[in-house]
Amino acid sequence: MRATKLQTLKTNYKFEAPLVPAMMPAGLSDIADQQVRLLDLNAYLAPYPENIFLVRVKGESMINANIFDGDILVVDSREKPANGKIVIASINGDMAVKYFRQNNEGISLVSANEKFSPIKIGELFEFQIQGVVKHVIHDV
Amino acid sequence: MEVFETFGLQLSSVHKIPLFAMPVQAGHPITADSRVESEIDLNDFLIAHPAASFFAHVRGNNMNECGIADGDILVVDTSIHPVDGKIVVVSINNDLTVKLYRDFDGIVTLQTDNERYVPLKIEPYMEFKIVGIVTKVIHSL
Numbered sequence: 001m002r003a004t005k006l007q008t009l010k011t012n013y014k015f016e017a018p019l020v021p022a023m024m025p026a027g028l029s030d031i032a033d034q035q036v037r038l039l040d041l042n043a044y045l046a047p048y049p050e051n052i053f054l055v056r057v058k059g060e061s062m063i064n065a066n067i068f069d070g071d072i073l074v075v076d077s078r079e080k081p082a083n084g085k086i087v088i089a090s091i092n093g094d095m096a097v098k099y100f101r102q103n104n105e106g107i108s109l110v111s112a113n114e115k116f117s118p119i120k121i122g123e124l125f126e127f128q129i130q131g132v133v134k135h136v137i138h139d140v
Numbered sequence: 141m142e143v144f145e146t147f148g149l150q151l152s153s154v155h156k157i158p159l160f161a162m163p164v165q166a167g168h169p170i171t172a173d174s175r176v177e178s179e180i181d182l183n184d185f186l187i188a189h190p191a192a193s194f195f196a197h198v199r200g201n202n203m204n205e206c207g208i209a210d211g212d213i214l215v216v217d218t219s220i221h222p223v224d225g226k227i228v229v230v231s232i233n234n235d236l237t238v239k240l241y242r243d244f245d246g247i248v249t250l251q252t253d254n255e256r257y258v259p260l261k262i263e264p265y266m267e268f269k270i271v272g273i274v275t276k277v278i279h280s281l
Binding site for chain 2: 039041044045066068086133134135136137139140
């Protein structure tokens with residue numbers, strides 16, 4: 001599964017999405033929560049926008065993690081990768097979406113698809129973690 | 141799968157976000173000096189019809205095969221007509237639930253993963269309403 005960087009988020013703005021009964025689509029207001037609720041999409045998806053970038057994924061190596069071809073990933077470039085996290089890594093110039101695994105034997109990048117073998121990071125690899133995936137957005 | 145929270149949205153001012161071209165180069169941190177290709181707005185990007193959309197926070201595991209997991213937030217568009225194979229938010233007896241909409245030659249059924257073989261067939265007497273079509277699934281890790 002390869003990744004294509006889509007965009008970087010700009011800072012200093014907020015999108016607030018309050019539940020305003022008058023704004024609710026017709027027919028929904030009678031069944032939706034009557035209380036005013038706020039959903040700030042940016043605060044939710046990108047609490048520190050300067051650290052966030054988006055990538056569009058290509059490939060099927062992460063399908064068992066519910067990451068499909070064409071999905072958009074919200075990635076935090078500052079978060080330190082922890083064992084078991086899904087990360088964006090560059091390996092010899094290619095970008096990849098993989099599980100990050102670290103143990104006594106070193107680091108390996110593991111797919112969520114049994115058809116793909118784990119990649120063991122050796123000294124031959126030019127390797128860098130670009131960020132930790134925080135959210136997955138897909139079309140249905 | 142049930143909807144346990146809904147959030148409306150408000151048209152706010154337009155905010156442009158730069159879209160960067162990504163040179164895929166070894167060792168280059170991709171957040172560094174990338175070239176701005178264009179600017180897009182995150183709301184435009186995720187919500188096609190803001191005036192007719194809302195967010196639904198869902199729970200349950202019977203839509204996993206459709207790519208919707210427990211705790212996901214859905215963008216629901218109320219302005220699109222359902223067609224076969226779409227995932228819809230349905231109000232049945234005033235409860236909002238998430239179902240797969242199937243239409244075989246005018247026979248409409250609503251399914252979840254565990255209703256694949258015994259789907260809920262829509263009959264004229266049933267009190268239900270298709271509230272909207274799910275257009276995006278936001279899954280947090």
